[in-house]
Amino acid sequence: GENVEQHPSTLSVQEGDSAVIKCTYSDSASNYFPWYKQELGKRPQLIIDIRSNVGEKKDQRIAVTLNKTAKHFSLHITETQPEDSAVYFCAAIARGVSGGGNKLTFGTGTQLKVEL
Amino acid sequence: EAQVTQNPRYLITVTGKKLTVTCSQNMNHEYMSWYRQDPGLGLRQIYYSMNVEVTDKGDVPEGYKVSRKEKRNFPLILESPSPNQTSLYFCASSPLGNQPQHFGDGTRLSIL
Numbered sequence A: 001g002e003n004v005e006q007h008p009s010t011l012s013v014q015e016g017d018s019a020v021i022k023c024t025y026s027d028s029a030s031n032y033f034p035w036y037k038q039e040l041g042k043r044p045q046l047i048i049d050i051r052s053n054v055g056e057k058k059d060q061r062i063a064v065t066l067n068k069t070a071k072h073f074s075l076h077i078t079e080t081q082p083e084d085s086a087v088y089f090c091a092a093i094a095r096g097v098s099g100g101g102n103k104l105t106f107g108t109g110t111q112l113k114v115e116l
Numbered sequence B: 001e002a003q004v005t006q007n008p009r010y011l012i013t014v015t016g017k018k019l020t021v022t023c024s025q026n027m028n029h030e031y032m033s034w035y036r037q038d039p040g041l042g043l044r045q046i047y048y049s050m051n052v053e054v055t056d057k058g059d060v061p062e063g064y065k066v067s068r069k070e071k072r073n074f075p076l077i078l079e080s081p082s083p084n085q086t087s088l089y090f091c092a093s094s095p096l097g098n099q100p101q102h103f104g105d106g107t108r109l110s111i112l
Helices: none
Strands: A004-007 A010-014 A019-025 A032-038 A045-051 A056-059 A062-067 A072-077 A086-094 A103-106 A110-115 B004-007 B010-013 B019-025 B031-038 B042-051 B054-057 B076-078 B087-094 B107-111
Touching: A004 A086, A010 A019, A019 A086, A019 A110, A032 A062, A045 A056, A045 A062, A072 A086, A086 B042, A103 B042, B004 B087, B010 B019, B019 B031, B019 B087, B019 B107
Parallel strands: A010 A110, B010 B107
Antiparallel strands: A004 A019, A019 A072, A032 A045, A032 A086, A056 A062, A062 A072, A086 A103, A086 A110, B004 B019, B019 B076, B031 B042, B031 B087, B042 B054, B087 B107
């Protein structure tokens, strides 16, 4: 089955600096890679996603890059702000146990802290 | 308002006492899913459903059951809960599996 590894587990940056979180996946059939942000005590919320036919996607201060050959994808946050402090999860969609369907596997999360 | 509603939000119960956590969505989504969240382990998928009467195992299905008799509802059943099922549970839905998930507010289960 799919295995998603995420690094680092914690990341501390100064306000205004950039933050990069990296994930690798194992199933070459994976074709959809979302990123979720979870603030303390809240539900996860999608911040950006990318599909396997695209190498990069950007939305204001957030960007995601995908390298299918190496099977890794990364989240880039520029000009970080205190409100970016949260836990970030990457995920990958792959085949289900039965061979069909869409099974979603998450990374273990990165606690990002933006310091003033 | 588009939403995924889970009930209960909090539950403390004892080992072996069957319980059901309900999940309902009002967005006419095909795909629904259950996750458990544990410190250091992230979100792990328990079961998912591509459509009515179509369910499949996620990464950690042991000890759980689900059913999808109606499009809007996807209950999670713990037939004989054990302490290792103490966790924060999230239900989510999306139009299709490979699209953004909309999460509920979570259910915190404590099994003593």
